[in-house]
């Protein structure tokens with residue numbers, strides 16, 4: 291599902307109004323959707339609407355009137371003077387036939403539900419003064435909160451908290467999700483997110499051409515590889531994972547097994563000779579080859595069937611690792627660079643980026659976590675409050691010429707052409723040693739099958755997160771690979787693929 295920035299959402303609004311639907315009709319639908327959600331959340335008891343001076347408050351007035359019409363006990367607390375409201379919000383307030391309460395936290399009382407209609411997409415500066423105090427009181431009240439469009443205080447486009455934010459149990463947004471519903475910290479304030487249809491036609495998206503989507507199967511349905519009846523293992527690609535030395539071989543084995551499970555027809559572990567025995571003893575379907583240096587690696591890659599590589603897990607931070615990366619890039623292999631392969635370029639990332647850009651057509655995915663990201667992109671800082679994770683990863687992809695995947699609870703994947711996905715399906719217990727190694731292997735498994743880098747990374751991240759949910763709490767990295775078949779089956783069912 292496409293995700294719209296607040297600016298793109300305003301455009302959707304304007305295009306719809308230009309096509310003949312009045313803005314107030316959109317507000318009526320929005321307010322009714324909020325009332326509907328409130329009815330579902332609490333079947334009885336008083337409801338308090340906290341309304342701001344803009345259209346978010348207008349939605350709140352519509353919801354209040356609708357709920358009162360359905361026999362609910364409702365009161366409205368308004369941030370400003372009622373007669374200072376303008377435009378659609380003023381019209382909406384006219385539909386509320388009762389008095390409004392002054393903007394005093396005491397007025398909240400102890401209702402069954404609070405509807406937060408203070409600020410939505412129009413939030414344009416940090417919250418201070420009376421609204422700040424009200425947000426604190428709403429959060430301290432202990433009553434469930436239904437947020438209109440966004441929890442007040444959350445920046446819709448970046449997901450940042452602007453001073454303070456309402457903690458909602460549920461958020462009703464309109465037409466499409468906004469980045470803040472997926473990116474942290476915003477997502478943590480939203481609770482469950484409902485997307486309501488308010489009469490904006492999907493066709494407006496043809497004009498807006500949004501570049502961001504939630505990472506869901508529908509985003510990559512048509513890139514998902516399915517083994518062919520007349521296929522054979524070489525038709526499914528051959529992935530190579532570079533092993534670390536004797537003391538650190540486990541990470542590469544995790545990646546190798548994951549690549550096989552993800553569907554690569556064959557997987558070979560390129561192992562230092564002194565680690566050959568330990569690797570061979572621990573592997574069965576994955577093959578092992580002795581590779582001690584970049585020259586031998588280049589020889590291995592002389593076999594054109596070996597079409598995708600993983601370098602990084604357990605590889606060691608060294609000039610040797612850099613040379614392996616350059617070898618794979620010169621051999622034009624699809625490539626996942628993770629962990630030590632990224633850190634090995636910490637001093638001189640431009641050399642890596644030049645090498646990536648120099649070879650056309652190959653598919654490269656960089657998979658840093660937040661600790662590794664600044665080693666390659668030091669000026670695309672994660673400390674800059676105005677710059678969202680989405681914007682940072684997009685800038686990194688453009689700079690590097692690779693697909694960049696920045697891990698976390700809200701993994702963002704961006705392509706150099708500007709497209710991006712945001713994942714919200716990973717449970718917190720996925721943060722466990724070796725989970726990243728498995729992810730790099732899964733992605734390589736899809737690259738080996740000929741899936742383009744952006745889609746391979748998006749499929750990989752989604753399946754990785756689903757596998758963690760499937761395995762449940764107590765997960766260790768090894769489990770992820772073992773539950774992948776169950777996730778495949780669910781996807782095949784969803785896509786209607788026979789098996």
Ligand SMILES: NC(=O)C1=CN([C@@H]2O[C@H](COP(=O)(O)OP(=O)(O)OC[C@H]3O[C@@H](n4cnc5c(N)ncnc54)[C@H](OP(=O)(O)O)[C@@H]3O)[C@@H](O)[C@H]2O)[C@@H](O)CC1
Nearest residue numbers: 303317320344345346409410411412413414415416417439
């Ligand atoms: N687009 C659509 O398709 C649809 C949109 N709809 C709804 O409209 C909502 C957006 O409405 P909106 O633009 O009027 O802004 P809103 O969020 O109500 O803020 C109001 C005003 O607050 C002010 N302000 C800002 N920051 C502040 C601060 N920190 N502290 C104090 N004040 C602050 C600022 O005014 P200022 O003070 O700068 O003049 C701002 O203009 C959207 O979220 C959705 O609910 C639906 O009706 C359906 C269709």
Ligand SMILES: Nc1ncnc2c1ncn2[C@@H]1O[C@H](COP(=O)(O)OP(=O)(O)O)[C@@H](O)[C@H]1O
Nearest residue numbers: 697698699716717718720721723724725726727
């Ligand atoms: N809070 C979280 N919720 C969900 N997933 C998370 C969270 N924190 C980290 N992850 C995921 O866990 C994995 C950890 O990978 P990584 O940091 O590379 O660990 P390792 O190097 O030990 O394999 C990544 O896929 C990341 O997206």
Ligand SMILES: [K+]
Nearest residue numbers: 406409440442
């Ligand atoms: K709100």
